[in-house]
Amino acid sequence: MLVSITKANITLANYKMAEDQILTIGANGDRILVEYLSRSNGKPEVIIFQHTEDKILAWHNCQAAKSNYANACWHLAISDILYNSGPCQIDLIGEPDQFWATKDLTQEFMPRPGKFQTVELSIEGPDPIPTEIDIPEKHKSLRRFRLPKTLLDKVIAFRERQEQRLTGEQKLRIPQNVNYIPQNAEVTYAVSALLYDTWSPPLLMGPKGSGKSTLVEALAEILHLPICRISGGIDINADYLLGCKTLIPEETAPAKLIAKIGVNCAKVGEPLTVEELRQLSGGNATMRVAHEPGVLLEAITNGELILIDEINVLIPEVTSILHTLLDWQRTITVSGLGEVKAHPDFRLVAAMNVGYMGTRPLNNAFRDRFRGIQVQGVSRETLMELLQERVAEDTARKLADIYEALYESVYSPTGATLSENCISLRSLLRAAEEISMGIASQKEIIISCLTESLESASERTQVKDLIEMRL
Ligand SMILES: Nc1ncnc2c1ncn2[C@@H]1O[C@H](COP(=O)(O)OP(=O)(O)OP(=O)(O)O)[C@@H](O)[C@H]1O
Ligand SMILES: [Mg+2]
Structure with a gap:
């Protein structure tokens, strides 16, 4: 599958490297293995690249897969750090299938050696390591x-x-x-x-x-x-x-049906009489x-x-x-x-x-x-993933910002200004769904989804103002 890498993806990849989210860059023959920290679970994940004559191949899997990498992801944009490739297309082959490197390249890109966690650095070659491959x-x-x-x-x-x-x-x-x-x-x-x-x-x-x-x-x-x-x-x-x-x-059919009717009637408090049951089954049971x-x-x-x-x-x-x-x-x-x-x-x-x-x-x-x-x-990253299954990245970001602002107002340790009724992930996902259907303007949909179920008129106004300030 060909995935297009955008400038925004590249900027984020560089930002993640500066934030030390990239743990390891290792080589194994023509392949480069990059280990990075996943923000959704804080655990190390691996992406593998290979530069052939005319294209870049990658072995990778992340949450963006759910939207078929419609907006690519920063992980794939690491290709720009490795090969200076700029915005380009990457051929996504499958999931990472190898977790050992024979050479640590990290210092060529960052001021420190690699922090090998999932990837094993093994000069001699592979040791069978228990990984997802098993x-x-x-x-x-x-x-x-x-x-x-x-x-x-x-x-x-x-x-x-x-x-x-x-x-x-x-x-x-x-x-x-x-x-x-x-x-x-x-x-x-x-x-x-x-x-x-x-x-x-x-x-x-x-x-x-x-x-x-x-x-x-x-x-x-x-x-x-x-x-x-x-x-x-x-x-x-x-x-x-x-x-x-x-x-x-x-014995008589339909025994099961009759028993069920009996139980249902029993639940609402009016069991069928034996005579009624007999009538139902044809009178001869x-x-x-x-x-x-x-x-x-x-x-x-x-x-x-x-x-x-x-x-x-x-x-x-x-x-x-x-x-x-x-x-x-x-x-x-x-x-x-x-x-x-x-x-x-x-x-x-x-x-x-x-x-x-x-x-x-x-x-x-x-x-x-x-x-x-x-x-x-959900974390901000998961929220973005859920939203991006429905809408484009910039809209997802706006919705996530609104959600975070509401969260602040509801759970602020220094004093809540809105009640818990005002925050609902379901309503936010509904808004994303309606935006993807294009049934009204983004602003109308967001305000409608996030305010109309609120009973308090003053809260409806407050939430509306909060949304308008962020659109
Ligand atoms: N970690 C998550 N991953 C994916 N989707 C999530 C996650 N957390 C919440 N959601 C989404 O948020 C919505 C609400 O989730 P869910 O119904 O499981 O919440 P709940 O805790 O059972 O809520 P309630 O207490 O109101 O029953 C669903 O659309 C669900 O898909
Ligand atoms: Mg529930």
């Missing part, structure tokens, strides 16, 4: 989650087991290609908690729109587990989670009592991943049901069925916003069963 082809998509090698091995073993055991229907419920960009080590921590010998349920904590639900989808993709979602609320009760007794016809499992019981027995969103809205009756399930016992007591043991591959993840209306603090014993993980929202 990921088997069918698990290659995990690369983007940047899991450490030891954890990755566990993940792969778990995934292979799921591939063998799950039914086709269950596999259809496994999320694919989840666009979650790791911010800190939250993905690693959550995955490792789910894969301890006695796993712990992660509890994702963070403000609205910080990526908790998206992270859970990513966890399901990583573990290759079908997902079921429960959203906390006062109407969630034991029957909904575990199920309840219902009458089902002994013999009925028997059976247990219709609730969503949680199904996930527990079928070995699936359950997300309990807004766990701090659940009523105590429900949290107490979960106590033994989330302990080493991994059992749950179901009225009429007795003690049910969880499938060994069953997993649970919970999420919550802290301190919102209607929430209650989790009691200590309950909270202690979880591995707490903070999900605090």
Whole structure:
């Protein structure tokens, strides 16, 4: 794929070098390996260049791939530092496929030797180093989650087991290609908690729109587990989670349908009478009592991943049901069925916003069963990536500036001037989406998306002023 490098890309590459974001420049034959610090996760990444007679080749992968490098990226523009190539086209071949260099060239470009981290400097040649290259082809998509090698091995073993055991229907419920960009080590921590010998349920904590639900989808993709979602609320009760007794016809079709109708009626409080059920099934069914499992019981027995969103809205009756399930016992007591043991591959993840209306603090014993993980929202770089999937770089930058200004006004340590209602990543992404559709002027769309859902007229005016100052 040919990618055009712009002047802006080159300026940024030089700026990054001055900021010491480039760790290493090493050579291996005709190839030059550059190791740089990724701003999204603070970890070293590698890009490889090769200058042939008439073109520059590169082996690289970064978030800009999502937009097919529509605006290129500063990493590719390092070619200008290496070859003085200026704005040009680069042939992007694939992902970096080699992580050793035989010569340190860093000092030719910077006043210091290379800081080799992922790239190994080995005069003699390659030593087999465990790198992403070792990921088997069918698990290659995990690369983007940047899991450490030891954890990755566990993940792969778990995934292979799921591939063998799950039914086709269950596999259809496994999320694919989840666009979650790791911010800190939250993905690693959550995955490792789910894969301890006695796993712990992660509890994702963070403000609205910080990526908790998206992270859970990513966890399901990583573990290759079908997902079921429960959203906390006062109407969630034991029957909904575990199920309840219902009458089902002994043999006559359509037994399943009738049982379902029975359960639904039971939930709203008006069960069908036996006579009504009999009429439904043609009047000739013999009925028997059976247990219709609730969503949680199904996930527990079928070995699936359950997300309990807004766990701090659940009523105590429900949290107490979960106590033994989330302990080493991994059992749950179901009225009429007795003690049910969880499938060994069953997993649970919970999420919550802290301190919102209607929430209650989790009691200590309950909270202690979880591995707490903070999900605090996206970095500027991730924000730019998400926006650039929808709009051009300069528009993305304006939107990111507006978002940062709102963030300042909402979370300023010296005194907030706007309430939390005024900041919403979702609204910002909607604005980007609408801009990409060209349905009105940029300014109109941004003001409309970011102010119209605010109830307070004075906040609407304040946010509008803040936007206008930045456009
Ligand atoms: N790290 C991230 N990588 C990619 N997208 C993200 C990330 N964080 C947030 N988003 C995007 O922000 C939006 C909101 O994310 P999400 O629904 O996961 O937040 P949440 O924390 O569950 O919010 P809420 O508490 O309101 O339910 C989504 O469009 C999501 O794709
Ligand atoms: Mg959510």
